Amino acid sequence: MGKDGTHARxxxxxxxxxxxxxxxxxxxxxxxTFGYGQEFSDFLDLARLGAVVVKGxxxxxxxxxxxxxxxxxxxxxxxAIGLENVGVERFVAEKxxxxxxxxxxxxxxxxxxxxxxYAALAERLEDEEGIAALxxxxxxxxxxxxxxxxxxxxxxxxxxxEAVRRKTTRPLITKLSPxxxxxxxxxxAVEDAGTDIISCINTVSGMAVDVFSRxxxxxxxxGGLSGPxxxxxxxxxxxxxxxAVSCPVIGIGGIxxxxxxxxxxxxxxSAVQVGTASLVRPTSAVEIxxxxxxxxxxxxxxxxxxxxxxxxxxCRFPLAEETCAGDE
Amino acid sequence: MPKTQEKARLLExxxxxxxxxxxxxxxxxxxxxxxxxxxxxxxxxxxxxxxxLNRPFxxxxxxxxxxxxxxxFRVVGRGTWLLSQRKExxxxxxxxxxxxxxxxxxxxxxxxxxxxxxxxxxxxVELGYRxxxxxxxxxxxxxxxxxxxxxxxELVPLGKLERxxxxxxxxxxxxSRGSCGTVVDLMDQSVRExxxxxxxxxxxxxxxxQAAVAAWAHEKDVRATMSLESVMACGIGACLGxxxxxxxxxxxxxxxxxxxxxxxxxxxxxxxxxxxxxxxPVRPLTFVCS
Ligand SMILES: Cc1cc2nc3c(=O)[nH]c(=O)nc-3n(C[C@H](O)[C@H](O)[C@H](O)COP(=O)(O)OP(=O)(O)OC[C@H]3O[C@@H](n4cnc5c(N)ncnc54)[C@H](O)[C@@H]3O)c2cc1C
Ligand SMILES: Cc1cc2nc3c(=O)[nH]c(=O)nc-3n(C[C@H](O)[C@H](O)[C@H](O)COP(=O)(O)O)c2cc1C
Ligand code: FES
Numbered sequence: 001m002g003k004d005g006t007h008a009r010x011x012x013x014x015x016x017x018x019x020x021x022x023x024x025x026x027x028x029x030x031x032x033t034f035g036y037g038q039e040f041s042d043f044l045d046l047a048r049l050g051a052v053v054v055k056g057x058x059x060x061x062x063x064x065x066x067x068x069x070x071x072x073x074x075x076x077x078x079x080a081i082g083l084e085n086v087g088v089e090r091f092v093a094e095k096x097x098x099x100x101x102x103x104x105x106x107x108x109x110x111x112x113x114x115x116x117x118y119a120a121l122a123e124r125l126e127d128e129e130g131i132a133a134l135x136x137x138x139x140x141x142x143x144x145x146x147x148x149x150x151x152x153x154x155x156x157x158x159x160x161x162e163a164v165r166r167k168t169t170r171p172l173i174t175k176l177s178p179x180x181x182x183x184x185x186x187x188x189a190v191e192d193a194g195t196d197i198i199s200c201i202n203t204v205s206g207m208a209v210d211v212f213s214r215x216x217x218x219x220x221x222x223g224g225l226s227g228p229x230x231x232x233x234x235x236x237x238x239x240x241x242x243x244a245v246s247c248p249v250i251g252i253g254g255i256x257x258x259x260x261x262x263x264x265x266x267x268x269x270s271a272v273q274v275g276t277a278s279l280v281r282p283t284s285a286v287e288i289x290x291x292x293x294x295x296x297x298x299x300x301x302x303x304x305x306x307x308x309x310x311x312x313x314x315c316r317f318p319l320a321e322e323t324c325a326g327d328e
Numbered sequence: 329m330p331k332t333q334e335k336a337r338l339l340e341x342x343x344x345x346x347x348x349x350x351x352x353x354x355x356x357x358x359x360x361x362x363x364x365x366x367x368x369x370x371x372x373x374x375x376x377x378x379x380x381l382n383r384p385f386x387x388x389x390x391x392x393x394x395x396x397x398x399x400x401f402r403v404v405g406r407g408t409w410l411l412s413q414r415k416e417x418x419x420x421x422x423x424x425x426x427x428x429x430x431x432x433x434x435x436x437x438x439x440x441x442x443x444x445x446x447x448x449x450x451x452x453v454e455l456g457y458r459x460x461x462x463x464x465x466x467x468x469x470x471x472x473x474x475x476x477x478x479x480x481x482e483l484v485p486l487g488k489l490e491r492x493x494x495x496x497x498x499x500x501x502x503x504s505r506g507s508c509g510t511v512v513d514l515m516d517q518s519v520r521e522x523x524x525x526x527x528x529x530x531x532x533x534x535x536x537x538q539a540a541v542a543a544w545a546h547e548k549d550v551r552a553t554m555s556l557e558s559v560m561a562c563g564i565g566a567c568l569g570x571x572x573x574x575x576x577x578x579x580x581x582x583x584x585x586x587x588x589x590x591x592x593x594x595x596x597x598x599x600x601x602x603x604x605x606x607x608x609p610v611r612p613l614t615f616v617c618s
Contacts, residue, residue, distance in 0.1 A: 035566035042331040055568075063585055068606060070559045070569035075377045077561060084568045084585065213609035228377045256377070279562040280371070280382060282423065283333060 012296035013303040014289075016050070018248040018270050019196040021133050021171035023050040023105065026304060027261065027289045030252050030275030031056050031109035031135065031175075032081065033226075034285075036095040037102070043282035046104040048289065050271055053107040054095065056137050059117050059124075061087035071208040071217035076229030076254075077276060078206050080220035083111055088124050100130035107173065109135040115163040122167035132171065136164050136195075139177025139202035151177035151202070154189035161193035173250065176200040176241070178230075183237050184244035191245045198241055199250035199273065201234045227276040228254045235263055242268030242309070256284065258291025268309035329361045329425060331564060336422040338414055339396065346481045347403045347613065348447065349412045350388065356395030358424045362387050364454040365555060365594045368424030369563035370399070372407045382423065383407045384560050384589070386451035386532075400484065402447040405611060426563050427593045430455050430553060432462060433528055437551075441472040441518075441526035442494075443511050443541050445533025449475055449484055451555050452532055460492035470495065472526060474514040476537070480505035512540045526550055531597075535607045542597040552597035557608070558588040565590035573604035 014025035028051040034040060037052045046052055064084025071078045086095070091108075099106050108131050112118040118136060125131060138160050139151035150156045161174050174190040176183060178201040187198055203224025208217040234253020242249050251264030252273040261272045277284035292304065301307055336355035344350045358368065369382035389398040403409050414420070430451075433440050440459060444452045456473060463469040476499040477483045483498060483505060490496050498506030499514045507514060511533070519525050525548060531541045532555040545552035558570040571585035575598070586592065586599065 033562075033567060035564075039562075039564050039566045043333060064568060064571060066573065066604070066606075067571050067585075068559050069571060070381075070561050070567070072379060072381050075380060077380060079561070079567070079569060081568050084571070210609045210611075212611055215609065219606065227380055276380075276561075279567050280380060281333070281421070282562075282564060282566075 025050045026271035028273045030273035033275040044286045046102045051105040051107045056109045056111045066219040076227035078223035080218045080223040105132045107133045111137040119163040122164045135173040158189040158193035161190045165194035173197040177202045179205045187241040201237045201253045230254045239267040258288045332357045345484045362390045362425040363429035365430035366425040371421035400450040437527040439526045440528045443474045443531040445537035448533030476511035539602045563589045573601040
């Protein structure tokens with residue numbers, strides 16, 4: 001039954017609540033794969049999306065890494081963009097007004113080389129209108145002196161989160177890297193440091209080489225893997241983080257279809273972000289949204305919230321306790 | 329111009345030279361606003377994620393009235409090989425039109441030249457037809473085409489283009505057709521024999537050829553307009569993957585990046601830092617098509 005007594009035959013309720021952040025639906029775009037939104041306006045209505053997460057913004061503009069920056073791999077791609085972006089001032093002056101005009105729900109992804117830079121960014125954005133939340137990228141593996149250090153050390157991850165927390169009253173999302181030994185440890189650290197929401201995963205560190213030229217395929221040598229290839233890793237990370245913390249989690253990694261998105265909701269993510277899929281098919285995010293709605297109708301569910309976190313992990317045929325508990 | 333995602337129907341596919349194919353696609357919405365120099369992103373996989381990324385191809389011919397455009401491509405890897413195997417009647421997801429177009433010559437320009445190396449001929453043909461029409465408007469206008477390849481069997485037949493009044497000459501590395509040498513040798517020879525130095529050059533080809541053409545043009549103070557390549561993921565300006573090193577507009581010592589899919593693929597050659605460009609590795613085809 002719906003909230004006003006009507007039956008589930010009416011459109012399923014897609015709204016989700018992530019701590020202080022209310023979203024009209026659980027399908028967001030992933031930072032760095034959706035530009036500043038405007039690039040996609042010929043293909044879809046930005047206002048339909050749960051949120052548009054923009055390309056990572058730093059205090060100063062960044063030129064990014066030398067090319068080649070992209071290499072295709074089986075069912076995935078490596079990127080080493082190097083966090084090229086227009087800088088916070090141009091973002092506020094040129095990009096944000098467009099997103100406001102289109103009634104998009106905006107999440108601003110931020111990055112820096114020091115706690116002070118993250119804090120200064122949060123402070124600079126605090127009074128700008130039309131920002132629903134901040135997402136702190138502590139995990140980008142591309143910039144040698146940047147992101148990597150914060151995301152792989154629980155104390156540093158907590159310190160960045162705290163630094164941003166002190167400067168913003170907005171809902172705060174901390175985005176985790178999968179390139180760590182124990183993601184649950186980092187998740188607990190940033191939750192304790194005051195993040196409202198955790199998103200994961202960022203790209204998986206990887207490499208590709210050319211056997212004929214004997215050169216790395218990326219000028220940066222190492223890059224971040226994304227796309228369908230990383231989905232099982234991402235799902236595992238989201239599952240472990242959901243078990244470890246009590247704050248809401250946003251699932252990211254290899255989501256191409258509505259069924260992929262549902263896998264993340266099933267293990268307990270309250271929302272998802274669509275990344276590489278948008279690069280290949282610009283309409284991916286809205287198609288996933290439509291597919292989600294179809295699925296809920298098909299399953300006779302009145303709300304997406306009835307589906308989130310309903311994974312049944314009970315052991316059906318226990319031979320010995322260990323067989324079920326093990327991970328293979 | 330709005331960008332469109334369209335299911336295109338493959339009407340015709342034909343091998344036109346060594347490892348080189350031409351396909352005709354019915355995609356009326358994309359064709360409606362397409363201009364020479366622009367490109368499309370083609371989804372190669374009919375389903376699934378192999379290959380994951382779309383592949384960029386220039387408009388080779390644009391037939392507005394019929395809602396058709398043509399792509400001319402060379403098999404260089406798995407994606408282009410799979411595309412060459414696609415059957416007539418099948419459909420392909422295509423995004424376009426993308427990027428900027430070749431500018432037409434300016435009012436004072438009367439002698440223009442096209443320089444194409446290898447598969448770089450692809451975007452030059454539609455441009456050639458437009459320039460042939462442009463040249464017919466005024467007697468003093470002339471269009472040259474310098475087209476080079478490794479060997480005669482790699483040269484793509486130019487159809488009616490030559491009959492439209494374009495002065496075409498050819499070069500091959502092995503001398504099997506036209507003069508033996510490079511496109512730049514051809515350009516030197518043409519200037520010597522005709523006494524006509526073009527005021528504008530349009531060029532597309534492998535990096536080494538384009539860099540040589542750019543150097544030639546700079547030395548002679550000829551304006552060179554180039555169609556460039558870079559590895560792409562999205563083609564719509566979202567991923568920032570297609571960066572190339574460019575000269576800073578105010579300070580030539582400071583490098584910056586331009587994005588081929590957004591600010592290009594057509595650039596003024598003086599904007600590009602040629603010495604910082606990384607050549608794309610070539611993979612022997614025996615290791616590709618199996
Ligand atoms: C704007 C633009 C217009 C183009 N127009 C044409 C054209 O009209 N005809 C034509 O034959 N080719 C054209 N190309 C090149 C064409 O896109 C590549 O040859 C093709 O992507 C190779 O795919 P593959 O799977 O066969 O090769 P792969 O096995 O993927 O790689 C072979 C080589 O192609 C390069 N390459 C791979 N993927 C891409 C990509 N997404 N973008 C650019 N280069 C890539 C690689 O660096 C590698 O050196 C164009 C490229 C650009 C950027
Ligand atoms: C080209 C590219 C650029 C990216 N840039 C950023 C970025 O600026 N900030 C960030 O937090 N994540 C960035 N990411 C990571 C994505 O947001 C996402 O976490 C990752 O790609 C996994 O999701 P996917 O498999 O759906 O792409 C980038 C990914 C790609 C492919
Ligand atoms: S290919 Fe993605 S920005 Fe150019």
